Amino acid sequence: MDYLVVFLVLVVFLQTRVTDLKRAVICLASQSVIIAIACFVLGFSHGNDIHAVMPGVLTLIVKVIFIPGAIYRLVKKLKNEREIVSASNVNYSTMAAALFLVMGYALVERLMPGAVGRDIVASSILMIMTGLSLMVLRKRAIIQICGLITLENGIYLLGLLMTEGLPLVVELGVFLDVLIAVVVLVILTSRMRLSFMTTDTSVMKKLKG
Amino acid sequence: MNFDIRELIYIILALPLIFSAVAAVNFLGRNVLHWLNRLVATGVGAAIVMLLMTFDSDIPFAGQYIYLDALSMWMLIIIGSLYFAFAWTSKAYLDRDTNKRYGYLRRFGYLEGRFYALSHIFVWIMLLVVLVNNLGLMWVTIEATTLVSALLVAFKFTRTSLEATWKYVMVCTVGICLALLGTIIVYYMQLYTFGSENALNWLYLAEHSKALDPAMAKFALCFLFVGYGTKIGLAPMHAWLPDAYSEAPALTSGLLSGSLCSCAVYVLIRNIIILMPSIGIDFISGLCLFFGLFTILVAVPFVVVQRDIKRMLAYSSMENFGLMMAAFGLFVPVAAQAMLLNLFNHALVKFSLFYMAGTVIGEYGTKNMMRIHGMMVQVPRTATFLLLGIVALLGMPPFGIFFSKFFMLYGFFSSDHPWLGVVTMILLAGMLIGILYHVMRMLGGKPKRRVAGEFFGVLDSVVIAGLLVFGFIVSAGLGEITMLNHLLTNATKIVLGGVA
Numbered sequence: 001m002d003y004l005v006v007f008l009v010l011v012v013f014l015q016t017r018v019t020d021l022k023r024a025v026i027c028l029a030s031q032s033v034i035i036a037i038a039c040f041v042l043g044f045s046h047g048n049d050i051h052a053v054m055p056g057v058l059t060l061i062v063k064v065i066f067i068p069g070a071i072y073r074l075v076k077k078l079k080n081e082r083e084i085v086s087a088s089n090v091n092y093s094t095m096a097a098a099l100f101l102v103m104g105y106a107l108v109e110r111l112m113p114g115a116v117g118r119d120i121v122a123s124s125i126l127m128i129m130t131g132l133s134l135m136v137l138r139k140r141a142i143i144q145i146c147g148l149i150t151l152e153n154g155i156y157l158l159g160l161l162m163t164e165g166l167p168l169v170v171e172l173g174v175f176l177d178v179l180i181a182v183v184v185l186v187i188l189t190s191r192m193r194l195s196f197m198t199t200d201t202s203v204m205k206k207l208k209g
Numbered sequence: 210m211n212f213d214i215r216e217l218i219y220i221i222l223a224l225p226l227i228f229s230a231v232a233a234v235n236f237l238g239r240n241v242l243h244w245l246n247r248l249v250a251t252g253v254g255a256a257i258v259m260l261l262m263t264f265d266s267d268i269p270f271a272g273q274y275i276y277l278d279a280l281s282m283w284m285l286i287i288i289g290s291l292y293f294a295f296a297w298t299s300k301a302y303l304d305r306d307t308n309k310r311y312g313y314l315r316r317f318g319y320l321e322g323r324f325y326a327l328s329h330i331f332v333w334i335m336l337l338v339v340l341v342n343n344l345g346l347m348w349v350t351i352e353a354t355t356l357v358s359a360l361l362v363a364f365k366f367t368r369t370s371l372e373a374t375w376k377y378v379m380v381c382t383v384g385i386c387l388a389l390l391g392t393i394i395v396y397y398m399q400l401y402t403f404g405s406e407n408a409l410n411w412l413y414l415a416e417h418s419k420a421l422d423p424a425m426a427k428f429a430l431c432f433l434f435v436g437y438g439t440k441i442g443l444a445p446m447h448a449w450l451p452d453a454y455s456e457a458p459a460l461t462s463g464l465l466s467g468s469l470c471s472c473a474v475y476v477l478i479r480n481i482i483i484l485m486p487s488i489g490i491d492f493i494s495g496l497c498l499f500f501g502l503f504t505i506l507v508a509v510p511f512v513v514v515q516r517d518i519k520r521m522l523a524y525s526s527m528e529n530f531g532l533m534m535a536a537f538g539l540f541v542p543v544a545a546q547a548m549l550l551n552l553f554n555h556a557l558v559k560f561s562l563f564y565m566a567g568t569v570i571g572e573y574g575t576k577n578m579m580r581i582h583g584m585m586v587q588v589p590r591t592a593t594f595l596l597l598g599i600v601a602l603l604g605m606p607p608f609g610i611f612f613s614k615f616f617m618l619y620g621f622f623s624s625d626h627p628w629l630g631v632v633t634m635i636l637l638a639g640m641l642i643g644i645l646y647h648v649m650r651m652l653g654g655k656p657k658r659r660v661a662g663e664f665f666g667v668l669d670s671v672v673i674a675g676l677l678v679f680g681f682i683v684s685a686g687l688g689e690i691t692m693l694n695h696l697l698t699n700a701t702k703i704v705l706g707g708v709a
Contacts, residue, residue: 169346
């Protein structure tokens with residue numbers, strides 16, 4: 001479990017550094033793989049029934065195969081794109097992630113000193129906050145989608161640790177929602193490519209007031 | 210025909226789903242599609258009326274996944290009447306978009322099927338929101354409404370609608386994810402207090418909610434409030450709301466404002482009912498009052514300087530929901546009942562106003578209110594109905610909102626917040642001046658622009674007038690209609706924390 005946390009933190013930091021869209025998607029997929037392994041480990045430590053396997057299998061299917069696959073297919077179509085990349089945003093998000101990691105541990109120390117899963121809680125706080133900062137600081141639509149999934153993964157991991165998994169129906173619903181969300185966002189991004197000739201969201205600032 | 214409650218609920222949930230599947234396949238002719246749409250919505254409306262007749266609001270109905278009590282019945286009435294109005298005005302709206310100038314659908318005839326499929330599934334999910342018994346499933350359905358309505362907001366895929374939708378999905382999904390965190394914390398509390406039986410079941414939790422840990426409950430409430438508050442459009446989290454409402458097709462804006470926000474309020478109230486006994490009323494009351502009044506405060510200046518007619522209506526929605534949250538935060542029966550009544554009235558009036566705004570945009574080919582003058586001369590019927598709708602929205606008698614707003618304000622003074630009541634009245638006066646100024650400018654004066662024609666047909670007039678009159682009858686005659694009065698009293702009891 002400790003190795004998993006180390007890898008997770010590593011992947012999240014990598015995610016804040018990546019500017020290439022394909023690599024961002026690969027980072028997202030590997031992050032979800034780690035979450036899936038964590039699901040299996042946590043699941044089997046609680047029991048051996050269907051509920052132990054279910055979250056892991058669903059994570060594998062939905063978040064490792066389907067979601068990165070859908071985004072990857074979209075990314076392959078994005079050629080000749082107008083690039084507005086600024087290095088400062090990347091550095092800001094890495095800095096922010098470092099701060100969030102420290103903050104997460106401080107928070108965990110304060111709230112539940114010496115608890116068993118404190119590393120996992122801290123890393124899920126890191127994921128939630130990093131996901132948010134990716135969505136706010138970065139301008140490319142694909143990176144923002146990755147940030148959203150990271151946020152969702154963080155909440156999911158936290159929930160898994162706290163409650164040993166939500167009720168089965170709710171769990172299925174949550175996965176269905178994430179799935180539909182990504183489908184909707186992929187549709188929107190490809191439309192954005194057609195209308196604006198770019199997937200940089202900073203060109204969309206017409207609606208005000 | 211005699212159905213029991215379970216069968217009626219199945220009918221209500223089955224019809225829209227079947228129709229949207231049929232519409233999505235898109236092999237029916239356009240006329241058949243329009244009529245089938247009306248038939249389905251009328252069927253659902255009739256089923257809701259029959260449900261109202263058979264359902265005794267003192268005895269809630271609980272199934273494995275379904276729970277129906279007075280509050281959900283009231284919400285069903287709201288959603289059902291908007292669904293009915295949607296179905297009977299959609300042909301006029303789509304025809305206008307198809308045939309007259311600026312027609313978008315003219316080039317893409319097959320899109321009508323898609324519009325119907327998405328709209329009906331949207332309504333279906335909202336019906337699910339108020340019928341499920343589980344806090345987790347409520348979260349799932351609310352998130353699903355965001356996603357389905359996102360496709361509706363972006364329906365025309367213009368540049369501005371894409372921008373609005375992107376903002377809508379991003380902001381709302383983040384908000385709703387925070388609400389998921391809140392729901393997880395509630396489940397955690399339940400797990401460690403009662404065990405995993407009846408996981409997240411609303412009724413079970415509401416009956417046993419006193420045992421929950423207060424500190425943890427407060428923590429959960431913060432996430433839930435921010436999360437569902439984003440969906441309602443409370444002030445600091447409202448950035449998506451005016452964009453989405455102004456860029457969506459007019460009928461979708463009406464459904465978004467009238468029923469989706471009401472559903473979000475409903476889910477927030479359901480969550481608060483569970484957390485209330487352990488947290489205590491004071492904290493929740495402060496939270497609701499502050500965010501509610503802050504929402505009104507933010508909305509007023511934007512209305513006064515607004516140029517876009519649908520954005521103006523969107524800010525007026527914010528004002529109404531802010532007032533409703535504040536009235537809920539008072540925790541007095543008068544205000545809570547008026548809040549539920551306003552949920553209903555606001556839905557009807559706002560749906561008809563968004564429909565009329567769509568008509569005006571079609572007639573003049575612009576959304577900019579500064580470019581529209583002399584509607585009374587050029588398009589008298591639209592102008593009359595617009596005036597009626599605005600008068601109804603601003604809470605003047607004899608329309609329904611007058612009664613509900615009056616009692617909400619009365620609630621401020623009858624509880625111990627008279628100064629907040631005065632502040633609210635000043636803010637509402639600002640709202641009234643802003644909206645009335647813009648609308649009078651549009652209605653009066655000399656015409657400066659050619660119009661495409663009077664688009665307000667006979668059928669639409671009947672439906673819109675019906676909505677306004679229905680709101681009036683229910684609110685003014687509430688004391689006389691025993692069944693509705695009883696239902697609303699029971700719903701108020703539930704809102705204030707007594708499980709029926």
